[in-house]
Structure formats: structure tokens, C-alpha cells
Amino acid sequence: MSRWEEKVQTILNQIGPLDEAAMAAAQARLDRLTKPPGSLGQLEAYAVRLAGIAGTVQARFPKKAVVVMAADHGVVEEGVSAYPAEVTPQMVRNFLTGGAAINALARLAGADVVCVDVGVAVDIDHPALVRKKVRYGTANFTKGPAMTRAEALEALCVGIEVAEELADRGYRLLATGEMGIGNTTSAAALLAAFTGDDPADCVGRGTGVNAAALARKAEAVRRALAVNRPDPHDPVDVLHKVGGLEIAALAGLMLGAAARRVPVVVDGFPASSAALVACRLAPRVKDYLFPSHQSAERGHRRLLALLGLAPPLHVDMRLGEGTGAVLAFHLLEAACRIRDEMATFADAGVSGPVVAEEAAQP
Numbered sequence: 351m352s353r354w355e356e357k358v359q360t361i362l363n364q365i366g367p368l369d370e371a372a373m374a375a376a377q378a379r380l381d382r383l384t385k386p387p388g389s390l391g392q393l394e395a396y397a398v399r400l401a402g403i404a405g406t407v408q409a410r411f412p413k414k415a416v417v418v419m420a421a422d423h424g425v426v427e428e429g430v431s432a433y434p435a436e437v438t439p440q441m442v443r444n445f446l447t448g449g450a451a452i453n454a455l456a457r458l459a460g461a462d463v464v465c466v467d468v469g470v471a472v473d474i475d476h477p478a479l480v481r482k483k484v485r486y487g488t489a490n491f492t493k494g495p496a497m498t499r500a501e502a503l504e505a506l507c508v509g510i511e512v513a514e515e516l517a518d519r520g521y522r523l524l525a526t527g528e529m530g531i532g533n534t535t536s537a538a539a540l541l542a543a544f545t546g547d548d549p550a551d552c553v554g555r556g557t558g559v560n561a562a563a564l565a566r567k568a569e570a571v572r573r574a575l576a577v578n579r580p581d582p583h584d585p586v587d588v589l590h591k592v593g594g595l596e597i598a599a600l601a602g603l604m605l606g607a608a609a610r611r612v613p614v615v616v617d618g619f620p621a622s623s624a625a626l627v628a629c630r631l632a633p634r635v636k637d638y639l640f641p642s643h644q645s646a647e648r649g650h651r652r653l654l655a656l657l658g659l660a661p662p663l664h665v666d667m668r669l670g671e672g673t674g675a676v677l678a679f680h681l682l683e684a685a686c687r688i689r690d691e692m693a694t695f696a697d698a699g700v701s702g703p704v705v706a707e708e709a710a711q712p
């Protein structure tokens with residue numbers, strides 16, 4: 351086993367079950383608060399699961415971050431994106447100087463933006479950039495594997511390391527962000543490879559491609575599968591053949607965070623393809639994932655259904671960068687405020703239900 355393989359295996363073994371006692375205690379507290387039981391819907395479910403993840407009723411997020419993994423994609427030369435590849439490093443600089451959508455939304459949510467170069471095609475010089483480049487972009491996967499198996503494992507380990515570093519620095523809530531022109535083609539290829547679905551049903555308009563480019567995307571995915579023959583039962587095989595470096599790193603981030611009992615909010619289509627890889631590697635990681643929004647990108651619905659995740663936000667976003675995930679931070683924070691700040695029936699002197707059994711009825 352290689353060093354990277356060993357590290358991934360070690361992390362997979364470290365992902366533990368949710369703390370049932372903490373969840374039962376959180377549920378009991380929620381049921382004593384001044385509201386009909388369950389009336390705060392998913393917010394209550396979040397409060398319970400966050401307790402199960404943290405191992406304490408009072409799960410808190412003193413520090414939170416969106417991790418934007420950035421990398422380039424060789425498949426861009428097939429004409430699959432509406433924008434040129436140089437937008438990837440240009441947007442990385444934009445993240446670092448605070449001018450992107452994710453920066454505005456992260457400021458609102460009180461979250462830090464951590465930008466990681468895991469495979470951008472050029473070098474970027476900025477003190478705040480986390481430099482963990484595995485290679486200078488993937489190869490064009492319509493002609494052969496996107497990267498070697500070793501590189502995919504190394505990129506997974508980049509994500510694991512970033513999760514570990516952030517957990518060590520006190521971060522208790524993470525969001526998955528990505529930047530990589532061409533990455534919706536890679537995400538669609540991963541979806542098609544794992545499911546056997548028709549590539550035409552997996553691709554979407556990404557940055558806003560026209561009908562001709564959409565057809566080229568489906569054709570690129572079809573050729574990628576024919577040329578590489580990824581084995582759907584071997585997630586790392588699929589990942590290295592048709593994945594992306596930032597997608598691999600995000601899958602690793604989810605695994606590393608779960609091993610440290612840190613919840614992760616999953617963004618749109620490329621981020622959810624990373625969640626699929628992570629869940630195929632370790633089904634238990636799903637307990638640590640929170641969906642955020644239903645992206646307008648075609649294929650995202652199918653991906654979320656495969657993952658068994660139902661997103662709370664339906665706002666027609668299709669940007670990426672972690673924007674939807676950071677918006678969902680507000681819902682998780684809201685869940686914690688309710689749990690911690692509401693009075694109980696006894697404290698507030700509010701009468702309970704007249705007929706106990708009716709309390710749970712809608």
C-alpha cells in the first residue's frame with residue numbers, strides 16, 4: 351500500500367457513528383422548549399444531528415470556514431465550458447482579495463474563506479493561498495485518465511490534511527467550495543460512471559453553455575467512459591479516470607472532517623459529485639454531511655437523490671464556490687440558537703398540550 355493509500359484507509363477507519371446519547375439529550379431538550387414538538391421542522395433535526403456529530407447537546411461553531419478547492423481540467427480543450435480556463439486562476443485571485451460571491455456570503459455568515467490550490471494550471475503568488483498543488487491541472491480525460499491513481503489519492507489526502515489543520519485550529523463547521531473551469535463536465539462524468547446513466551442526462555449548462563457545447567459535453571463524457579472504462583465498484587478508479595483534483599480534494603475534506611467529527615455542508619453539482627465519491631469510499635460519512643441547495647444544474651437532483659440528501663434551499667443558484675453551502679450555514683446556526691436560547695415550558699410558565707397525543711399531529 352502506498353503512503354497515500356494508507357492515509358486514506360486510516361481516515362476511513364476513524365469515521366465513527368453518531369453519538370446516540372447526545373442526540374437523545376438534544377431531542378429531549380427540544381421537546382421541552384416552548385413550541386409544539388417538531389414544529390421547527392428540519393431545524394430541530396439539524397440540532398439533533400449536530401449534537402450527535404459533536405458528541406454534546408451544545409454543539410457550537412466558534413469558527414467556521416468555506417474551503418474553496420481550485421484546480422484546472424484538461425477536458426476544457428473539448429469546448430465544454432462557456433469560459434476559458436484562465437478564469438480559474440483569475441477567480442482564485444478574486445477569492446484571495448475578497449471580491450467573489452463567496453467572499454460576500456462568507457462575510458455575512460461570519461465564515462472564513464480558505465482557498466487551496468490543489469491543481470491550478472499556473473502558479474499563483476499570494477500569502478493567503480494554501481499551496482497544495484498535486485499537478486498542473488488534469489489531462490483531457492476523453493483521451494486517457496485525468497490523473498494517475500496515485501495523484502487521485504494524493505489529492506484526497508490534501509483534503510484530509512486541510513480538514514485536520516482546520517479542526518486543529520478550532521474550526522467546527524465547514525462548507526465545500528470549488529473553482530475549476532470545466533468541473534461540471536467532470537462531475538457529470540463521475541455521475542455517469544457511478545450510475546451507468548446516459549451521459550446526456552448527466553450534463554448541464556454549467557457556466558451557461560449553448561446547445562452545441564452541451565452536446566459536446568455529453569459526447570466528451572461518453573468518450574471518457576469508453577476510453578477509460580472506470581470501474582464503478584472502485585471509487586478511486588472512477589475518481590482518477592474522470593474526476594478532478596478539486597473534486598478529489600473535496601471528497602478528502604469530507605472524510606477528514608467526518609473523522610474529526612466536524613459537520614460539512616455540501617454545495618452544488620461539483621461538490622455533490624465529491625460527496626458521492628466520499629460516500630462510496632465510506633458510507634458513514636453521510637451522517638456528517640448537510641445538503642444546502644438544489645442547484646439549477648441538471649444532474650444535481652439525481653446526485654442528491656443518490657446520496658439520499660434533501661436540500662432545504664431552492665433558490666435557482668448555479669454558481670459553485672460554496673455559495674449555497676455558506677447560505678445554509680445560517681440554517682444550522684438558527685438550529686443552535688433555538689436549542690440554546692429558547693425557554694422551556696417550565697421556565698416560561700407556559701401550559702403544555704391539553705391532550706398529549708394530539709400534540710404531535712399536524
Ligand SMILES: Cc1cc2ncn([C@H]3O[C@H](COP(=O)(O)O)[C@@H](O)[C@H]3O)c2cc1C
Nearest residue numbers: 431433528529530531532533534556557670
Ligand atoms: C466568473 C466565474 C466565476 C465562477 N465561480 C464559480 N464558477 C463555477 O463554474 C465552473 C464550472 O462550470 P463549467 O463546467 O461550465 O466551466 C466552476 O469553476 C464553478 O465553480 C464560476 C465560473 C465563472 C465563469
Ligand SMILES: O=C(O)c1cccnc1
Nearest residue numbers: 556618619645668669670
Ligand atoms: O451547481 C453548482 O455548484 C454549479 C453549477 C454550475 C457551475 N458551477 C457550479
